[in-house]
Amino acid sequence: MAQNLDENEIRNIAAQQGVSITFPITSKGPTTTNTGDVYVGMNKNSGNNMVYSFLFTKGARNSWHIHPDAEQTLMILDGEAYYQEEGHPRQLLKKGDVVVTKPNVKHWNGATENKACVCMTISEKNEKQHAIQYEKVTDFEFSNGN
Numbered sequence: 001m002a003q004n005l006d007e008n009e010i011r012n013i014a015a016q017q018g019v020s021i022t023f024p025i026t027s028k029g030p031t032t033t034n035t036g037d038v039y040v041g042m043n044k045n046s047g048n049n050m051v052y053s054f055l056f057t058k059g060a061r062n063s064w065h066i067h068p069d070a071e072q073t074l075m076i077l078d079g080e081a082y083y084q085e086e087g088h089p090r091q092l093l094k095k096g097d098v099v100v101t102k103p104n105v106k107h108w109n110g111a112t113e114n115k116a117c118v119c120m121t122i123s124e125k126n127e128k129q130h131a132i133q134y135e136k137v138t139d140f141e142f143s144n145g146n
Contacts, residue, residue: 010039014055017116019078023053029062033133035142036060036110049122050130056081056117061110061142064134067103070124074099080115082145084108090145093117108137 004027014021029038037057044051056079064086074083076097083099084090086106093099093109101107103124111117123130 005039010055013037013039013057014116014118017055017057017079019055019116019118021053021055021118022077023120025053025055029054033063033065034060035063035136038062038110043120045125048125050125052121052123053077054117054119054121056109056111056119058111058116059113059142060116061137062108063136064106064108065131066106066134067101067123067131068128069103069126070128070130071103072101072121072123074101074109075120075122077118077120079117080112081109081117081119082112082142084141084145106134110137110142113143 010025011021023043025039025041027040029040036059038060039055041053076093076095078095081093082090083093
């Protein structure tokens with residue numbers, strides 16, 4: 001269950017991590033689908049898409065997951081991130097980088113071990129659930145990109 005937090009508290013966490021937040025982030029993400037401290041804010045959930053903002057603290061990441069029959073765009077707003085699709089090498093992303101994940105592609109993303117990450121996702125909506133979660137990204141996968 002997501003834990004609601006004060007926006008100033010999250011801005012302070014971001015500042016301590018060396019990044020800044022542009023869009024509202026209001027909750028701590030669940031530990032069942034994330035490793036480390038991940039904070040999230042829903043910016044839009046209507047029409048044909050959903051927009052979320054995230055703060056991944058250093059080394060934090062989400063689990064392997066897919067978006068059923070829906071494309072997702074990931075935009076890095078500050079800091080550094082890793083992104084990896086199953087069967088492909090991990091990519092290093094920096095502020096201004098954009099990655100489009102095709103529907104049903106198993107992937108994960110999160111902050112690097114040395115820098116936090118602030119990002120935004122835009123996901124297509126359909127009648128299916130937003131994401132199907134799989135196993136957590138292991139420390140070995142995170143460190144080696146394999």
